[in-house]
Amino acid sequence: xxxxxxxxxxxxxxxxxxxxxxxxxxxxxxxxxxxxxxxxxxxxxxxxxxxxxxxxxxxxxxxxxxxxxxxxxxxxxxxxxxxxxxxxxxxxxxxxxxxxxx
Amino acid sequence: xxxxxxxxxxxxxxxxxxxxxxxxxxxxxxxxxxxxxxxxxxxxxxxxxxxxxxxxxxxxxxxxxxxxxxxxxxxxxxxxxxxxxxxxxxxxxxxxxxxxxx
Numbered sequence: 237x238x239x240x241x242x243x244x245x246x247x248x249x250x251x252x253x254x255x256x257x258x259x260x261x262x263x264x265x266x267x268x269x270x271x272x273x274x275x276x277x278x279x280x281x282x283x284x285x286x287x288x289x290x291x292x293x294x295x296x297x298x299x300x301x302x303x304x305x306x307x308x309x310x311x312x313x314x315x316x317x318x319x320x321x322x323x324x325x326x327x328x329x330x331x332x333x334x335x336x337x338x
Numbered sequence: 339x340x341x342x343x344x345x346x347x348x349x350x351x352x353x354x355x356x357x358x359x360x361x362x363x364x365x366x367x368x369x370x371x372x373x374x375x376x377x378x379x380x381x382x383x384x385x386x387x388x389x390x391x392x393x394x395x396x397x398x399x400x401x402x403x404x405x406x407x408x409x410x411x412x413x414x415x416x417x418x419x420x421x422x423x424x425x426x427x428x429x430x431x432x433x434x435x436x437x438x439x440x
Contacts, residue, residue: 245372245377247377254377254379257377257378258374261370261374261378262374265374267434268370269367269384270347272360272363272364272367274347274430275347275349275356275359276350276356276359276363276388277349277388278388279385279387279389280384280385281384281385282383282384283381283383284374284382285380285381285403285411287381288379289421290421291423292411292421293423294412294422294425295425295426296425296426298426303405303409303413306408307405307408307409309405310394310396310405317392318393319391319392319393319394320396321395323372323397323398324397324399325375325376325399327368328372331369331372
């Protein structure tokens with residue numbers, strides 16, 4: 237099966253197609269996260285949660301980098317000696333500029 | 339600049355090369371996360387932390403899916419009506435099988 241270009245970043249309407257895409261992309265995302273962690277010596281924590289299906293996928297690069305540790309780390313009341321970049325889905329235009337990445 | 343095949347998943351020794359790889363891959367990872375979130379209607383939370391440089395990158399797909407919400411969600415003492423998959427860097431062999439993904 238070849239890749240089709242993504243025209244718009246909308247929720248895939250068809251249940252089966254969405255599920256297939258989810259399985260493939262979930263796997264791809266975790267793989268990329270592991271690679272970034274190992275190549276660049278980063279601690280990574282990732283959670284993917286399907287509200288509808290109540291299905292949770294958790295990846296933590298290192299055992300000690302748990303949800304609790306992360307929650308403390310991102311707490312804005314902590315000393316700001318740490319540089320802190322934040323992104324949400326609203327930032328997609330900044331990431332969509334390079335169409336070649338798709 | 340072309341892509342070189344990754345021979346081994348080891349920390350990149352050269353500081354500048356590691357920094358370049360980090361910038362590119364960080365961006366790619368967030369983009370993939372946004373896409374997964376939007377195409378498959380998922381809540382996603384991602385943190386990348388460089389211990390050495392004390393540099394934190396945080397992505398949360400939706401404003402309400404914060405670190406605190408996530409920490410509560412992954413707490414193992416919660417009712418297990420939620421299906422819960424867990425991965426760490428030790429799972430890389432399971433992801434490396436498909437070399438074509440690189």
